[in-house]
Amino acid sequence: MERIPILQMGRSLLVTIQVDLQDQTALALQDDLADRIANTGANGVLIDISALEIVDSFIGRMLAGISGITRVLDATTVVVGMQPAVAITLVELGLSLEGVRTALNVERGMAMLRTAFEEDDVDAAS
Amino acid sequence: MTQPPSGSMPIRAEADIVMSRQQVRKLTQQLKFSLVDQTKMITAARELSRNTLVYGGSGDMRWETLTAGARVGLRLAFEDKGPGIADLELALTDGWTSGKGMGVGLSGSRRLVNEFDIQTAVGEGTCVTITRWK
Numbered sequence: 064m065e066r067i068p069i070l071q072m073g074r075s076l077l078v079t080i081q082v083d084l085q086d087q088t089a090l091a092l093q094d095d096l097a098d099r100i101a102n103t104g105a106n107g108v109l110i111d112i113s114a115l116e117i118v119d120s121f122i123g124r125m126l127a128g129i130s131g132i133t134r135v136l137d138a139t140t141v142v143v144g145m146q147p148a149v150a151i152t153l154v155e156l157g158l159s160l161e162g163v164r165t166a167l168n169v170e171r172g173m174a175m176l177r178t179a180f181e182e183d184d185v186d187a188a189s
Numbered sequence: 190m191t192q193p194p195s196g197s198m199p200i201r202a203e204a205d206i207v208m209s210r211q212q213v214r215k216l217t218q219q220l221k222f223s224l225v226d227q228t229k230m231i232t233a234a235r236e237l238s239r240n241t242l243v244y245g246g247s248g249d250m251r252w253e254t255l256t257a258g259a260r261v262g263l264r265l266a267f268e269d270k271g272p273g274i275a276d277l278e279l280a281l282t283d284g285w286t287s288g289k290g291m292g293v294g295l296s297g298s299r300r301l302v303n304e305f306d307i308q309t310a311v312g313e314g315t316c317v318t319i320t321r322w323k
Contacts, residue, residue, distance in 0.1 A: 083207050086239075116214070117228055119235045120293045148228040156232060156297035157283055 067092045069099050075107035075176055076100065076138075081114040089125040096129055100136045106183060107176035108133050111169055113144030123158040130163045139179040140164065143172035192216050197251040200241045200267070209238045209250045213265065216252060220261050222323055230263060230321045233298040237267040237317050240294050245269025245315060255320070262303075262322035270314040277309060 065088050070077040076099055078092065096108060110126065112118065118126075130140045143166045145153075153160070166172035192215050199205060213234040217227040234250070241248040248269030255262040274280045283296045295317070299305040304320035 083210070085203050085207065087203070117210070117232045117235060119232050119239070120297065121239065146228075148225045151225055152228045152232045152301065155229065155300050156236075157293040157300070158297070 079111040108140040141172040195253040201247040229301040233301040236294040245271030264320040268316040273311040274309040
């Protein structure tokens, strides 16, 4: 089975979804990310979906699932790079990705994670 | 490569869902659908082909390109010989799910297309037909 690589950069894990996701691959990514967060203590996950031509309800559920799992493991997930046509379709389909943080591109997503880390650090220090 | 104006392909395994999505993309590109319309049709096809596999067990996707005067369109039918849907009205309700999904597959696909038809009989199967005009 195909597996999606997870890269680590500082306190963040980076995932770029480029393949046409099959259901099993999507589920494996959820598990792999949870393991990697537990093993590395990463506080952020950035998922780049700019190469995805469509996001259907299954992938939408996967993104929501990853956001929820990582939150419980004390990490923030940001989904970046959604194509405009995908966003239009997703909302019409009835999915608003509630609870999923999004950013327009990788740069803004990383900035969002940095802000989340700083807030965490302030909380930890006080 | 030019696709024939009508045809069918099996949906028996997960890899077939990917194949059907690629086929729908080729067809919508050939008909010169806008990117948003392509995305809507491909997404609806993906939802319905997954339903065919997950709930129907297996089935087929049939496609037909349509011409009506100056308009062109694409019609897709997803047919299975599965258990059928006992309460169609309920199945078409937003948020209702038999437990495996998010409850947007049928109701959401309907919003992504221009025409939507569903024929189902308990114990005989289900056929969902969608049409999108350019």
